[in-house]
Amino acid sequence: MGGRGRFVSRHWIGVLVGVGLASLVVSSGGIPMSVSAAPSPAKQAILDLAARYVCPGRVDTFRLLGTQPVMGRREGHYFWDVDGRRLFDVHINGGTFSLGHRNPEIVAALHEAADRFDIGNHHFASEPRARLAEALARTAPGGLRYAVFSSGGSEANDVAIKTARRATGRRRIVSLEGSYHGHTGLCLAAGDVKNAGYFLSDGPRSEFTQVRFGDLDAMRAALDPGDVAAVMIETIPATLGFPMPPPGYLSGVKTLCEDHGALLVADEVQTGLGRTGTMWAVSGYGVDPDILVTGKGLSGGVYPMAATLLSPRVAGWLAENGWGHVSTFGGSEIGCQVSLKVLEILERPGVLENAKAMSDVLGRGLEAIRERHPLLVEIRRNGLVMGLRFGHELAGPMLTAAGWEVGLWAFFAGYDRSVLQFKPGILLRPEACDEVLGLLEAAITRCEERIGRD
Ligand SMILES: Cc1ncc(COP(=O)(O)O)c(C=O)c1O
Structure with missing residues (x-):
């Protein structure tokens, strides 16, 4: 198994373990982002409490995946991990935050x-x-x-x-x-x-x-x-x-x-x-x-x-x-x-139309990403319900982990792990489309590098 700074053996992928991911220092879109190896003591205390009293299996799985979100502040398309990391949320709990966090x-x-x-x-x-x-x-x-x-x-x-x-x-x-x-x-x-x-x-x-x-x-x-x-x-x-x-x-x-x-x-x-x-x-x-x-x-x-x-x-x-x-x-x-x-x-007039229009903007951006990144093999899209299928059977979890590093919260499809669910909120604007596409591409690039090294 990879230690600090090392990753991703086939075994790692097989059991969704991301130990190596957590020690990287990454930079995305000019924003330097440090991926700390260990949660802060305050965050660790929450994780321990959750493991002890709520659901140890879940806490452990996220630890192995290398992503351990504990939601702190939340606003619009974003939530912040209690340790400060800002994440653009395209999981939105299956549509729960479709109108944004704390609209x-x-x-x-x-x-x-x-x-x-x-x-x-x-x-x-x-x-x-x-x-x-x-x-x-x-x-x-x-x-x-x-x-x-x-x-x-x-x-x-x-x-x-x-x-x-x-x-x-x-x-x-x-x-x-x-x-x-x-x-x-x-x-x-x-x-x-x-x-x-x-x-x-x-x-x-x-x-x-x-x-x-x-x-x-x-x-x-x-x-x-x-x-x-x-x-x-x-x-x-x-x-x-x-x-x-x-x-x-x-x-x-x-x-x-x-x-x-x-x-x-x-x-x-x-x-x-x-x-x-x-x-x-x-x-x-x-x-x-x-x-x-x-x-x-x-x-x-x-x-x-x-x-x-x-x-x-x-x-x-x-x-x-x-x-x-x-x-x-x-x-x-x-x-x-x-x-x-x-x-x-x-x-309200324009809201559903906006969902369609932003879907088209994202669709164009996703096609461009697909041309640059052959790992992305299929874009499934109806409005802002989207699934991105990749040419690796475990690309979904790998992208969840890579997304976490670059500031994107996206979750893989449980019954087809080659797919990353991609479902932004419907009040999206064009600037946010650019941002989220940039984050996605950064995550895909990381994932490709890792698969290349595997
Ligand atoms: C399609 C679908 N149906 C039903 C449910 C169950 O909803 P809940 O978790 O609110 O019980 C979910 C939850 O993810 C879902 O995705």
Whole structure:
């Protein structure tokens, strides 16, 4: 294993260990940046506490990767490690910080809401909840009208599965290989088998089937028995590295669902809320799902919020059984006020157009980088949902580590480590595009040097 100043053996890459990375002194874009070998004592104390009381495995993995962010100050596109390093955030927690870190308008909405509201009583009708549901229905595709609120995307996906089962009287759920829908009960079973199997929560397998992304024949075969309640799909699968749906794929899935009496659930936790330049990515593909799930960005990055949007056709249980699903924190009144502000910002003239325009600016810059760096082999891009595929099976984690060194926080795709997820906030401006492209290129250069030496 590499010691100080040495790296990257094949073994290192294999186990994602970045010991050597941490002792380099680097310079990027004229800004000298020192990568200290060890965290400051104050930061180390936080890491120790987290390892002792929160999640030792996570702290250890980041240590091995050579990147140990502990978030301090945060503002706009950036957050700062508590040791001072400034990072341009293109991970944005899957869209949670799509409107920036601590967007001042959203923080103000949170303060105002806290002055007037609290969580509220989830059993009662509530003005913030009803107003937010109305606003979501206004933006939603295909007449989705009802909103069931949750405090996270996983719970919202569980609600989607429960609804589909209730509406169809069927149990089986079809999803995609390499999909990720969260870590609670039903959606965990619907996602990649490895995660669910670990907790013995992957079954019964007869109720959860996975098929290959982009393969309509496989989807047809899965639906043919006529026992499928719903097909649950991330519009552009995030953890798989944002492969773009092949032309006609999503509309083909929708038609197959209709032909087989199954419902279509669009998991838009990462792709929704303007990230592709339309409010919902699935609308950009001309598809109306029966159920749409949103989360992450709905929080404005400051208050946990998620929602499952239901068409009246599938929402019978809401009328039949008012307590069919309950969640104490789902639809907290303070959170609803925050989410209303998120939607208000997204609906302003020019905001979604800006996402598209900045995507084009970045697209041009990324093509230029690809010409200079053959390691970058594919640019996957729909609006500001982007995956960069590299010609090395572990380039993703290597780039996460190199990005950390040069001041870019980007995370690799968990189910395809040749891919770096690249998802800037949607209020991006051209100057910031230049900056982030410069940081990315600096990281790629480092990565190439390391692979060259391997
Ligand atoms: C596509 C998708 N669906 C669902 C979830 C689960 O959301 P949460 O972590 O808020 O439960 C995630 C989280 O990363 C996600 O990326």
